[in-house]
Amino acid sequence: MKNYLLIASLISCFFGSYLYAQNTVRPEASNKVDGWWQAPGGEFKLRFGGYVKADFIYDFKPIGSPSFFDVTQIPTDQSEGQAARFQAMETRLNIDVRKATELGEIRAFVEGDFYGSGNSFRLRHAYVSLGKHWLAGQSWSTFTDVNIIPPTLDFEKPAAYAFARHAQLRYTTAISPKWEWSLAVEDPSKAIVLPTEGSVETPMPDLVTRFVWTSGRTQIFLAGFYARARFLPDSGKIQNVEAYGVNTSFSMGVSNKNRVFGQAIYGPGISRQRFGNFAEPDSDGQIKPLLGFGLNLGYEHFWSEKWSSLFLLSHGGEHLEFSDNTDLISQNTYAAVNLLWHLPAHSLVGLEYLYGNRTDINDLSGDAHRLMMSLKTDL
Numbered sequence: 001m002k003n004y005l006l007i008a009s010l011i012s013c014f015f016g017s018y019l020y021a022q023n024t025v026r027p028e029a030s031n032k033v034d035g036w037w038q039a040p041g042g043e044f045k046l047r048f049g050g051y052v053k054a055d056f057i058y059d060f061k062p063i064g065s066p067s068f069f070d071v072t073q074i075p076t077d078q079s080e081g082q083a084a085r086f087q088a089m090e091t092r093l094n095i096d097v098r099k100a101t102e103l104g105e106i107r108a109f110v111e112g113d114f115y116g117s118g119n120s121f122r123l124r125h126a127y128v129s130l131g132k133h134w135l136a137g138q139s140w141s142t143f144t145d146v147n148i149i150p151p152t153l154d155f156e157k158p159a160a161y162a163f164a165r166h167a168q169l170r171y172t173t174a175i176s177p178k179w180e181w182s183l184a185v186e187d188p189s190k191a192i193v194l195p196t197e198g199s200v201e202t203p204m205p206d207l208v209t210r211f212v213w214t215s216g217r218t219q220i221f222l223a224g225f226y227a228r229a230r231f232l233p234d235s236g237k238i239q240n241v242e243a244y245g246v247n248t249s250f251s252m253g254v255s256n257k258n259r260v261f262g263q264a265i266y267g268p269g270i271s272r273q274r275f276g277n278f279a280e281p282d283s284d285g286q287i288k289p290l291l292g293f294g295l296n297l298g299y300e301h302f303w304s305e306k307w308s309s310l311f312l313l314s315h316g317g318e319h320l321e322f323s324d325n326t327d328l329i330s331q332n333t334y335a336a337v338n339l340l341w342h343l344p345a346h347s348l349v350g351l352e353y354l355y356g357n358r359t360d361i362n363d364l365s366g367d368a369h370r371l372m373m374s375l376k377t378d379l
Contacts, residue, residue: 044099050092050111051346053376055153057085060369063356067115068156069370071332071356072276076364089114090155092124093379104131115155124165135170142170142184142208143273145221145249148261150298150312150336153352153374158334160294160316162223162247162265162273166206180212188227189272192241195281198233206272210247217253222246227272229279231287241279243269243289249296256302263296270294271318280320280328292318305342312336320361333357346378 036045057066062081064073067089094111107129116122127137140146141164150157157163170184188202210223224246231239245267253259268289269278279289294316302308317331338352352372359365 044097046095046097048093048095049379050094051376051378052088053090053092053374054088055086055090056373057083057087058371059083059085060371061367063368063370065156069154069334069354069356069368070156071334071358071368072329074356074358074366074368076358076360076366078366089119093121094125101130104133106130132174133172135168135172138165138167140164141166141186141225141273142168142182142210143223143225143245143247145223145247145251145263147219147221148249148251148263148296148298150261151300151310151340152312152336152354153338153340153350153372154336154354154370158294158296158312158314158316158336160265160314160332160334161263161296162270162294164273164275168208178213178215180214182208182210182212184208186225188229189278190229191272191275191277192229192231192279192287193277193281194231195285195287196233196236198231201230201232202228203230204228217251217259219251221249225273227269227278239287241269241287241289243267243272243278245270245273245292247273257308258299258301260297260299262298263294265292265294265316267292290318290320292316308340308342310336310338310340317359328361329358330361331357331359343377348374348376350374350376 036047038045060082062075062079064075066083066085067087090113092111092113094109097108099106109125109127111125112121112123114121123138125139127135127139129135144162144164166186168184168186170182172180172182175181185205186208188204188206190200190202192200206225206227208223208225210221213220225244227243229241231241245265247263247265249263251259251261268291270292271290272278279287281287294314296314298310298312300308300310312335314334320328320330333356335355336352338350340348340350342348350373354370354372355367357365357367
């Protein structure tokens with residue numbers, strides 16, 4: 001019910017503002033400028049946006065995630081089978097409201113897609129920002145380099161990529177013409193595998209910081225995070241677990257709009273930044289963070305104004321020597337190549353091939369192959 005109320009609120013805000021402006025703005029004045037609906041008196045402006053995306057997916061081998069290419073869901077039992085699927089779950093809706101103040105521009109942004117249970121509406125972003133310094137709400141983690149999110153047709157993105165959205169309070173400032181620094185407190189995670197019955201506490205928010213250097217079409221990104229959690233067993237001693245990690249990434253223009261980009265992530269508990277479990281019990285029942293790593297390299301090439309391709313390779317894993325859980329994934333690989341045809345009116349048609357491999361701690365492995373075709377048009 002909450003999801004439907006949120007959708008109704010977004011739509012009613014948009015059309016309500018539109019009708020209000022239609023009935024109050026002077027006939028000689030326009031209430032829409034550069035795609036924005038302007039409120040009477042110019043107090044605020046809003047824009048309703050998003051896109052519609054339709055996908056056809058064909059799997060040549062089994063994988064447990066039919067709607068996106070999650071390589072952690074590849075079976076390792078050497079099973080065979082094919083599957084075809086049509087979907088439009090990635091379709092997004094958003095509303096962007098802005099108002100100028102003496103302290104800077106206030107922005108309120110809400111966005112969701114339909115990857116919720118049963119194709120229900122799911123919240124992605126909901127935040128308020130003030131000028132270039134403050135942000136409060138749910139958005140990309142300060143640890144995520146948004147600039148190198150690869151333009152795959154697949155929704156999942158590389159398995160080894162730091163890719164998370166968290167509720168947070170963030171401060172950002174320019175420390176020189178080319179350097180920017182951010183510091184944030186973010187919603188902590190309880191994603192820990194427990195050895196016995198009990199509960200998990202998060203005594204403090206995650207602490208995240210980053211530095212970004214930009215010069216022309218080149219950007220270098222460096223970030224780190226620190227997190228703590230506490231396991232309270234129904235009987236026995238309380239256990240504390242710490243997680244931290246670093247993210248280094250870059251994006252560099254090479255010619256025209258072509259660019260090469262890459263990323264390396266490392267740390268005990270780095271899966272915190274991939275929506276995964278970041279700690280497991282050892283053979284003695286002591287919870288320890290999973291020491292993980294990820295390497296990503298991509299190249300985006302524009303053959304012409306209308307045609308582009310992406311070449312992407314991602315590999316990651318975790319050191320699991322202390323664990324007796326043979327179902328744990330020790331390494332995974334994700335590769336993608338696509339061809340995109342950019343149409344007028346901010347639309348595109350694309351074809352993409354995806355390859356994935358999963359290897360468990362017991363050396364059992366499996367791979368998957370997917371062909372995907374998509375049609376996307378902005379609203």
